Amino acid sequence: MKPMVTTYSMWSKFRNCRKACELRYLHQLSPIRKDSNLAFGSVIHECLEIWHGSRDMVKVLDHIDRTYTDRAFDANQKRDWHLATSMMKGYANRYPREEFEVVALEKSFEGKITNPESGRTSRNFVLAGKVDGIVKIGDEHFLLEHKTAGQIDSAYLERLWTDFQITLYAWYVEQTVDIRISGILYNVLVKARLQQSLGETEGEFQARRAELIAKSKTGRSSATRRMPESDQEYQDRLAEKYADQGMFHREMLYLSRDRFTELQHELWELTQQFNDAHRRGVFYRNSSFCFHFNRPCAYYPLCSSGENPNILENLYEVVPPNQELLGGDDSNDSNETVF
Numbered sequence: 001m002k003p004m005v006t007t008y009s010m011w012s013k014f015r016n017c018r019k020a021c022e023l024r025y026l027h028q029l030s031p032i033r034k035d036s037n038l039a040f041g042s043v044i045h046e047c048l049e050i051w052h053g054s055r056d057m058v059k060v061l062d063h064i065d066r067t068y069t070d071r072a073f074d075a076n077q078k079r080d081w082h083l084a085t086s087m088m089k090g091y092a093n094r095y096p097r098e099e100f101e102v103v104a105l106e107k108s109f110e111g112k113i114t115n116p117e118s119g120r121t122s123r124n125f126v127l128a129g130k131v132d133g134i135v136k137i138g139d140e141h142f143l144l145e146h147k148t149a150g151q152i153d154s155a156y157l158e159r160l161w162t163d164f165q166i167t168l169y170a171w172y173v174e175q176t177v178d179i180r181i182s183g184i185l186y187n188v189l190v191k192a193r194l195q196q197s198l199g200e201t202e203g204e205f206q207a208r209r210a211e212l213i214a215k216s217k218t219g220r221s222s223a224t225r226r227m228p229e230s231d232q233e234y235q236d237r238l239a240e241k242y243a244d245q246g247m248f249h250r251e252m253l254y255l256s257r258d259r260f261t262e263l264q265h266e267l268w269e270l271t272q273q274f275n276d277a278h279r280r281g282v283f284y285r286n287s288s289f290c291f292h293f294n295r296p297c298a299y300y301p302l303c304s305s306g307e308n309p310n311i312l313e314n315l316y317e318v319v320p321p322n323q324e325l326l327g328g329d330d331s332n333d334s335n336e337t338v339f
Contacts (some may be wrong), residue, residue, distance in 0.1 A: 145184055181255065227303060
């Protein structure tokens with residue numbers, strides 16, 4: 001029997017909630033309604049791949065247009081189209097020339113999982129993944145890791161060292177590509193919080209006007225109705241926002257070689273725990289993670305209903321796991337850590 005192809009997303013889920021891991025990776029269930037934040041991050045990753053591969057903004061903007069084809073009728077698509085367009089234009093202006101040489105983009109790998117103590121290779125699992133890029137700065141190679149964030153502050157930057165996924169992937173890239181990875185170059189893009197103004201309805205305007213008249217000594221008001229902000233006006237405001245260099249940040253972290261060995265030990269331990277849970281058919285829930293990111297887990301409706309068949313049929317669909325290897329999402333939160 002061929003080993004099961006596993007990813008960081010799977011082991012992260014198993015570490016945090018074994019039931020969620022079972023539902024996604026054994027039963028292959030995925031919520032029909034996807035997380036819009038994860039979807040937007042995927043679009044930006046695709047745009048950055050195009051940009052760093054071609055330096056052609058026309059291709060980038062065309063990709064955004066083709067992604068949000070229903071933006072004229074769908075308010076969420078229109079919002080994300082505006083944000084992606086302005087973000088990528090601002091990014092190109094912020095980095096007209098690069099400090100690094102691109103070696104590879106969206107580089108996939110697959111490697112054996114080995115017990116670092118005995119050297120024994122797992123017969124049940126291999127680890128696969130994909131890194132955003134490999135770049136060269138001077139004589140050193142770095143993994144390029146793209147991130148979108150709500151804000152960049154000292155707390156956000158201090159958490160980067162806990163990003164064990166990319167550290168683990170660096171070790172596997174070294175083994176499979178035969179390039180020594182010195183560190184990680186984090187490329188962070190901030191999501192602007194500006195919203196397009198919808199203006200006032202006639203009723204809202206009349207209510208505001210009446211309030212102003214009541215406060216006026218003359219009993220009159222020169223107020224006019226606030227009209228919706230045009231797309232061009234909104235794009236102009238976003239462009240001004242993305243002209244701020246603080247909307248983009250790059251952080252370079254060097255890798256600790258000792259951490260590689262530690263991560264191998266922990267990954268091997270997780271494989272043994274998974275084998276035991278699978279053999280006994282016991283994948284317990286970790287209720288501490290039901291709302292870990294201040295929002296319900298993707299499987300909360302199913303778990304809280306006692307796996308009600310109606311909930312299962314209406315809210316979930318069968319989707320093969322490891323979609324991130326194919327360029328999709330796989331219900332993994334970018335803030336999630338495991339090792």
